[in-house]
Amino acid sequence: MxxxxxxxxxxxxxxxxxxxxxxxxxxxxxxxxxxxxxxxxxxxxxxxxxxxxxxxxxxxxxxxxxxxxxxxxxxxxxxxxxxxxxxxxxxxxxxxxxxxxxxxxxxxxxxxxxxxxxxxLAPGLIGIVGASLAKGFDTIRSIELKVGALPQNPTGLLGYAFNWSAEGVVNEYLNDCEVLRSGRRQMVPAMEEKERVVIGGIELEAALTSGGLGTMCQTYEGRVQRLDYKTMRYPGHFEQMHFLFDELGLRERREEVGRILVEAKPPVNDDIVYLHAAVEGVKNGMPFRENHVRGYLPITLTDAEGNDRTWRxxxxxxxxxxxxxxxxxxxxxxxxxxxxxxxxxxxxxxxxxxxxxxxxxxxxxx
The missing domain is CATH 3.40.50.720 (NAD(P)-binding Rossmann-like Domain)
Structure with a gap:
């Protein structure tokens, strides 16, 4: 065609x-x-x-x-x-x-x-995954979407490396988040509602961050009781970020914070991207929870000329x-x-x- x-x-x-x-x-x-x-x-x-x-x-x-x-x-x-x-x-x-x-x-x-x-990835792939899972349900109680782009071998209290835009990460942490609660759109603070997540034996924590849902709240309002997006980090990360932004009073100095964080936690090549999507509701007449969990590692791609290159x-x-x-x-x-x-x-x-x-x-x- x-x-x-x-x-x-x-x-x-x-x-x-x-x-x-x-x-x-x-x-x-x-x-x-x-x-x-x-x-x-x-x-x-x-x-x-x-x-x-x-x-x-x-x-x-x-x-x-x-x-x-x-x-x-x-x-x-x-x-x-x-x-x-x-x-x-x-x-x-x-x-x-x-x-x-x-x-x-x-x-x-x-x-x-x-x-x-x-x-x-978020918004993007994680929303595609979540919406595709949801299509198989008779009624939907919740859609929970999570992504974590992390170093495979974390060090320090933050356990992080800035392989993505520092400005984007800081905005995710500080801007309010759109969610569905009781079927209605609401704006709630970022870095709240922390929860424990375990993927392949690796313990992580997840907290609300902004922007990851794209237009999903508008799409699912009135059809889904609970919908949110959370970012996954290694345990203790969000406590340190609260210290940085709140106790040190740096919420209004985003550009400066971004520079400090990149210098402290520069990019690494040995990263991993975790995706975790879960939908709960009624499927085939019965209560059910369906999970889609992945952990993507760097890969080596061969181009049309036969050249290999490894990508984060x-x-x-x-x-x-x-x-x-x-x-x-x-x-x-x-x-x-x-x-x-x-x-x-x-x-x-x-x-x-x-x-x-x-x-x-x-x-x-x-």
């Missing part, structure tokens, strides 16, 4: 963006990569681009059928507006609520193209999820226009894509 998307622009060629572009190439798309700095030697065409240059951004997007923004969350709106103005499909990895609200507006104002934000778990899981969604739109498995919610994506369809099948092949907990 002929694809509706053939050429894809990827803006932001950091660790995730470079892999997004590579996986798109492996999936049969022609890729144009854009970054603020020259990136020679990659296996797809690259061009320097200043995304604050409105004219240059729009001209770059005129030459592609779709764009995947892999930029920091505060740059995505500019790309989304440019995509809307030239009529190309838009995808991003954001967890930022105001960004997604603007993307929804653009989808309403510009028919004919698809707007698919929140294509990462956080990088490949985020990139593969995003590229799988692009494939689904391109192949007509998802709507070709309007706002597309992650919870409308079937997990079995994602597993059937070139990139998404890695989630089916890897990560099962013994």
């Amino acid at each position: 002929k694809r509706s998307i053939n050429q894809v622009g990827v803006i932001g060629l950091g660790k995730v963006g470079e892999l997004v572009a590579g996986l798109l190439t492996d999936a049969g798309f022609k890729v144009s990569g854009y970054d603020a700095q020259a990136r020679p030697g990659l296996r797809f065409e690259t061009t320097e681009l200043d995304v604050t240059d409105e004219h240059a951004l729009r001209e770059a997007l005129r030459g592609v059928d779709a764009v995947v923004s892999c930029l920091p969350y505060d740059k995505n709106i500019e790309v989304a507006e440019a995509a809307a103005s030239v009529g190309c499909h838009y995808f991003d990895l954001t967890e930022d609520v105001p960004t997604t609200q603007r993307v929804v507006e653009l989808a309403q104002q510009h028919p004919g193209v698809a707007f698919v934000p929140q294509c990462g 778990a956080i990088s490949w899981t985020t990139a593969a999820s995003a590229v799988a969604v692009v494939e689904l739109v391109a192949d007509g498995k998802l709507p070709q226009e309007g706002f597309v919610r992650q919870e409308d994506i079937a997990l079995e369809d994602l597993y059937a894509t070139t990139s998404g099948r890695r989630f089916a092949d890897y990560g099962k907990i013994a």
Whole structure:
């Protein structure tokens, strides 16, 4: 079947963006990569681009059928507006609520193209998993979604490494969280409602954090009694973060805190991404709880030229999820226009894509 998307622009060629572009190439798309700095030697065409240059951004997007923004969350709106103005499909990895609200507006104002934000892990893959589990239930009492991107070999009281954006992590910890309680949407403080989680014999703790549900609260309001998203960390982590933000009074100094944390806990290559989704309710007429638990490790990928490269778990899981969604739109498995919610994506369809099948092949907990 002929694809509706053939050429894809990827803006932001950091660790995730470079892999997004590579996986798109492996999936049969022609890729144009854009970054603020020259990136020679990659296996797809690259061009320097200043995304604050409105004219240059729009001209770059005129030459592609779709764009995947892999930029920091505060740059995505500019790309989304440019995509809307030239009529190309838009995808991003954001967890930022105001960004997604603007993307929804653009989808309403510009028919004919698809707007698919929140294509990462949380929001993104974890919502796809949770919604797919929920479809098998007669009635649903609760949907509990959790993700933890962690070092395999933690040290210190924090037990953490900043393999993801420090600014994003700090925002997750400090911004209020949207949840469903008694079937209604509510905003509650982050880093609360801590609980113990054990995955494959590894003890973790989980607490509410913001942004991970995307649009799910709106989708399930009135249909599900309880819905929330929590981030998983090693035990004691959230106590230390409360000390940092509250006792030291650093809640209003987010940028400074981000710098301190990255210097104290820099990235590591030996990471692991845990996914834990659980749905409770009535299934086939009986009370039931269904769990989907995975632990994704770094993997070595071989490109079309036979070159091997090992990618961190956080990088490949985020990139593969995003590229799988692009494939689904391109192949007509998802709507070709309007706002597309992650919870409308079937997990079995994602597993059937070139990139998404890695989630089916890897990560099962013994």
